[in-house]
Amino acid sequence: MSAFMSVVARRTAAAALAAGALVGTFAASASADAAVHPGRDRVEISGAQYDSPGWDNGTNRSLNKEWVDVTNTSRHAVNLNGWTLSAEDGRTYTFHHYRLAARSTVRVHTGVGRDSGHDVYQDRRRYAWDNRSDTATLRDDRNRRVDTLSWGGYRGDRGHGHGGRR
Incomplete structure (x- = not known):
């Protein structure tokens, strides 16, 4: 039973890390775009x-x-x-x-x-x-x-x- 729990825990942790990386990528992309074009040239x-x-x-x-x-x-x-x-x-x-x-x-x-x-x-x-x-x-x-x-x-x-x- 503990082996099963460790597989589930590892998969959950991997899914959480992947989701965090995905969110981090979008956030970094949005902030980089804002830094390059802060309100665009006006x-x-x-x-x-x-x-x-x-x-x-x-x-x-x-x-x-x-x-x-x-x-x-x-x-x-x-x-x-x-x-x-x-x-x-x-x-x-x-x-x-x-x-x-x-x-x-x-x-x-x-x-x-x-x-x-x-x-x-x-x-x-x-x-x-x-x-x-x-x-x-x-x-x-x-x-x-x-x-x-x-x-x-x-x-x-x-x-x-x-x-x-x-």
């Missing part, structure tokens, strides 16, 4: 000045006072090469060779200027954003929509010069 449109202050006189100074902020809220830098920022009418700016540092913002100006770490320029000679209503759409290099920011009309404007999230 890039968003964090603000916009779509109505350049003062008269819209078309000068480069006025054009560059029209901008959209793109913010990386994650702990890792994100390569924005090939990402696009577009208006409803199809006007599109494409990021070229730009890496957005962790927890930082880049301001995308409409006019002509010299790109830097925190400012890039669309090099346009006309306004990119409609003052009354428009939607800025940020897409990644695979053309997947990452974020949108809308203002005016039915979209729930959050104040003059700054867009409201859709």
Whole structure:
């Protein structure tokens, strides 16, 4: 009888160990995935000045006072090469060779200027954003929509010069 009990005890112990190993494998896999992608890279449109202050006189100074902020809220830098920022009418700016540092913002100006770490320029000679209503759409290099920011009309404007999230 004791030999029978030791076989049962060994099989039960083996089953318990196997079950524990299986649970441990799933738990390790889930925690490893969370460590590799903690909330995924999060890039968003964090603000916009779509109505350049003062008269819209078309000068480069006025054009560059029209901008959209793109913010990386994650702990890792994100390569924005090939990402696009577009208006409803199809006007599109494409990021070229730009890496957005962790927890930082880049301001995308409409006019002509010299790109830097925190400012890039669309090099346009006309306004990119409609003052009354428009939607800025940020897409990644695979053309997947990452974020949108809308203002005016039915979209729930959050104040003059700054867009409201859709």
